[in-house]
């Protein structure tokens with residue numbers, strides 16, 4: 001059996017190697033990942049320049065493109081003769097909760113897998129840049145979740161978004177099935193001036209934390225739990241159909 005893994009932190013990210021190691025017991029692992037960090041690239045597909053694939057070592061491919069390019073080319077080109085039965089994206093350095101999923105390349109790689117009809121999982125670790133990442137609990141949980149997904153499958157047009165607290169394994173309390181929460185940021189850009197006097201911007205935003213709503217992904221990881229959120233690909237707002245039908249457009 002073939003498993004495709006990807007990420008948005010790039011082919012050299014330690015989380016990718018940790019994920020490859022964790023899933024190798026379940027099948028033949030193919031790594032197709034961006035040649036550099038592409039965090040925040042969402043579901044972008046590269047359409048207006050050539051995308052080259054470099055085989056770095058057997059079954060490890062670096063792609064000059066986005067996470068979505070990687071999964072798309074991984075499934076439809078590299079593995080076209082024998083497609084993978086599972087796509088796993090991660091292990092991302094940093095959580096992907098609430099609104100983050102709209103920007104996340106990690107989640108989008110898994111969404112692309114789901115769009116291609118393959119059971120897909122995104123895995124993120126809550127480590128911040130200045131913290132030491134501990135991938136062990138994420139590896140261990142991947143080894144628990146993957147056989148379940150392979151056995152039961154995932155419903156059509158869905159994927160699982162997993163967030164793991166960056167703590168020692170024994171500190172993890174439980175696994176909670178959650179809804180997307182709400183993450184708060186303040187401001188949007190750090191404005192600076194270049195040596196020629198022109199303004200430029202670092203898109204950022206101060207992290208104000210999460211709305212601590214019970215049942216949400218953010219609440220779960222804040223309380224030392226692993227969060228598993230089922231995500232749907234159909235973004236239709238079902239409850240609003242009737243409202244807008246009432247507009248008689």
Ligand code: MN
Pocket residue numbers: 008009038039040092093106
């Ligand atoms: Mn990332």
